[in-house]
Amino acid sequence: MKNIFVKTLSALSLSAFAFTAGSTFAADEKIEVTPTPKVTSQELAAIYVLSEVCPKLVSDQAKFEQGYAKLAKEYLPNEKAPVAALEKLSKQKSFAKILKEAQADAEKAGDAKNKEICKELTAYAN
Template identity: 55%
Template sequence: MKLSVVKSLSLGLLTTCITLSVTHAAKSSDENIEVTPTQEVTQQELAAIYVFSEICPKLIKDDGQFQTGYAKLAHEYLPQEQNAVTALKKITQQKNFKSILAEARSDAKKAGDSKNLQICQDVSTYGN
């Protein structure tokens, strides 16, 4: 279940909300993208995760459930951090991260509420 949620979330994050500057290739929504804790986490992924902390509370009703799932997701991407949510917020405030964060916000806006809501719901149930 956990791997399925990670695949689903990662696919949604990577195909609907961020454009990876590393690959410069368009990703098909049918393409499976595997993200596991053993792979190196990109700044684009961290930015996309953070952007959902900004937009999801407005889109879903159960903010407490979202915050719990978000904390688990952040910890999966930043396992070395004691408080991954706080660490992620600090990362997003770094000067060199501003353009990556702006791109993730733009991509999330382009994806629209419907696609973002689906990912927000996945985050809300992450780890359950």
Template identity: 70%
Template sequence: MKNIFVKSLCALTFSAVTLGSISAHAANEKIEVTPTPAVTTQELAAIYVLSEVCPKLVSDGDQPKFEAGYAKLAKEYMPSEKNPVNALQQLSKQKSFKEALKEAQSDAKKAGDKKNGAICQELTAYSK
């Protein structure tokens, strides 16, 4: 389910993160190993922007599900944080985060309510 959100977030931010592969040879056999990618500032900004965009696009009855799904997604991207939702809020106030946040907000605006709404609905379903 996390991969669905990663793809959605990439579509939301319109920024592609390209990860290279590391090739290893073992016993004359080629093995492809893809390292676990580090969470980028752009991904965190895209996640934070969901907290700005989705409350307007999710029905009142689905707000608790959205909040649970959002918290679950934030925890997956910030597993070492005790309260990742709060950590994202604090991060959004930092000067070093402003550029990525501005870009994510701009991309969300360009995506429009229909695309953003679809992502918000996926996140609401993600709470399960």
């Protein structure tokens, strides 16, 4: 389900990227090394923008908040409070440009496309 959100966000020009994890094998020892995907600032900005856009577009706020929290936890698994971490990040000066780009992309996408993502995120709570 996480990849659906990433693909949808990307399709809506929210600068989210799909993760790819490759495997590398050591020649003689056959040791598998799988790199951990790195979450980009653009992805975090796109996720945060959902918290700004979706509340006015969904009817079940509690389900939205659960889905949003679940998505945030998947992208920030080492954070005790990932939603709060995103909120804090959104206030940092160094993040402002990336956040503004994500907000502009969401605005360009329009309410219909944004509502579709928000509804998926509400269903993601289950």
